[in-house]
Amino acid sequence: MTMSEVQSPPLPATTEPLRVAIRRLRWFRQAFARQLEQIRAESGLTLAVDDRKLARIFVDWLRQIEAQKPRDPTARRAYFDFVSALMLRDLLRDLPLRADPLPAHADTALPEYFWPEGFACTLFCLNIRAAVLEQEFNAETALAPVFFDLRSWWSFRENVGSDANSAMGFFDVFTGQNPDWQMPDSFRHRLDRALAGAGAAAALD
Amino acid sequence: MPNRSPFPLPRLDAAPIKDVARSLRFVAERGGRTLKQALPLDALPEPAARLAEGAFATVERLGATAGRGVSGLAHSLLDPDGPPPPLTTDAADAEARFATAMHAGLTRALAQLGATEALVSEAAAERAWRQVMAAGPGADEAAAAAALHQALLAVGAVREVDWPEDATLPLADARGLALFAVLLAMQGDPGDFDNRVAAATDIALALRADIGTADPARLAALFAEFHDHV
Structure with missing residues (x-):
């Protein structure tokens, strides 16, 4: 696999909207497992999951997103971006998976081999976000070119090591959004920044 | 003439029977494990070691037989794989x-x-x-x-x-x-x-x-x- 060939794994079947299914632990685990299986098939990387840790992360994430759920329906799109980034923050903070030794052919100039655990978690969150946005808003998503640059991943890994919240800023960068580096785990702050930005843009028009 | 019981039979509650079966099996298996841990079989000379191993096998067989027998009866009385009921239902079963x-x-x-x-x-x-x-x-x-x-x-x-x-x-x-x-x-x-x-x-x-x-x-x-x- 090369970084220019990022593919979404087939998500587990569900009769529910994905935004609902992702908040069920059984579906969440299955989707995560499928992402890892796809990475293994395409790169030879094998990653072992700590199910208990993954469940703890899921529960913490669930409580945070429920607590910050907006009442305003116009904030839904921004909220889905936020919850995806928050999921990545929580996954990278507690890392519920561990990579086996790299395969013999591994090229560590590629992000997946440079940081397998971080790559897997990031890809999972990106793919879930893309699937939800497509289903809810019929919106296409694309990765920013910086996602394919190994220097970004150097910086990403180093920053997350010292401050897990920075994962949310990097997630925004990878998805082509304006990152919030100050208080990324506050949805209210994210909305206020967006409103202030829109106001400033309107004033310039 | 239809073959009918003159009195309605009381409903047979399978739960106590299952409990007995499982208790027997549990005690037999736990007893076997405890015996194995407690007795220095390796240190026993023949024929004592052979006799002790035979005794273990008897204990384990006894538990398994008792468990299977009563459990078979209990399972014939009730479908063990049925889904749980809603927690607020007053249905008879x-x-x-x-x-x-x-x-x-x-x-x-x-x-x-x-x-x-x-x-x-x-x-x-x-x-x-x-x-x-x-x-x-x-x-x-x-x-x-x-x-x-x-x-x-x-x-x-x-x-x-x-x-x-x-x-x-x-x-x-x-x-x-x-x-x-x-x-x-x-x-x-x-x-x-x-x-x-x-x-x-x-x-x-x-x-x-x-x-x-x-x-x-x-x-x-x-x-x-x-x-x-x-």
């Missing part, structure tokens, strides 16, 4: 279905939490169900689950557990968590029960700090918070 599912779920959850063996009483589970239903569980499934959690603890539905000495999770906590997990798994869609118990057990473990100190109102709130997220 709900008590037995609840107890059967509680046995299967608790055994599964305790194993996931670290138990090597567990003995769960269906008769005690039925008793807990009757207590809660007699008090009137209301229409709120989360409140009924909280009441059942308390009742199941009080009646001692988890009879015996072989728990690893080096486990970081205390057995007393594990009992409460396993009960929470099974009751959480019983809420909502009754299908896929085994997988629901597996997921609910990990959720319960993640909520250990909350569950350990929760009163019934807090337990009900936790059930309500998570029943859609299994």
Whole structure:
């Protein structure tokens, strides 16, 4: 696999909207497992999951997103971006998976081999976000070119090591959004920044 | 003339029979393990070693035979694979279905939490169900689950557990968590029960700090918070 060939794994079947299914632990685990299986098939990387840790992360994430759920329906799109980034923050903070030794052919100039655990978690969150946005808003998503640059991943890994919240800023960068580096785990702050930005843009028009 | 009994037969409750079968099997298996650990078989000279091994085999056979025999009868009386009932139903067969599912779920959850063996009483589970239903569980499934959690603890539905000495999770906590997990798994869609118990057990473990100190109102709130997220 090369970084220019990022593919979404087939998500587990569900009769529910994905935004609902992702908040069920059984579906969440299955989707995560499928992402890892796809990475293994395409790169030879094998990653072992700590199910208990993954469940703890899921529960913490669930409580945070429920607590910050907006009442305003116009904030839904921004909220889905936020919850995806928050999921990545929580996954990278507690890392519920561990990579086996790299395969013999591994090229560590590629992000997946440079940081397998971080790559897997990031890809999972990106793919879930893309699937939800497509289903809810019929919106296409694309990765920013910086996602394919190994220097970004150097910086990403180093920053997350010292401050897990920075994962949310990097997630925004990878998805082509304006990152919030100050208080990324506050949805209210994210909305206020967006409103202030829109106001400033309107004033310039 | 139709072959009819002159008097209606009383309903045969399979739960105590199953409990007896499982108790016999549990005691025999545990006894065998204890004997094996306690006796220095390797140090015994012949023919004492051969005699001791023969005695072990007899004990194990006895337990297995007793377990199979009575368990076979019990299983012929009740479908063991039926889904659990809604926790607020007053259906006639709900008590037995609840107890059967509680046995299967608790055994599964305790194993996931670290138990090597567990003995769960269906008769005690039925008793807990009757207590809660007699008090009137209301229409709120989360409140009924909280009441059942308390009742199941009080009646001692988890009879015996072989728990690893080096486990970081205390057995007393594990009992409460396993009960929470099974009751959480019983809420909502009754299908896929085994997988629901597996997921609910990990959720319960993640909520250990909350569950350990929760009163019934807090337990009900936790059930309500998570029943859609299994």
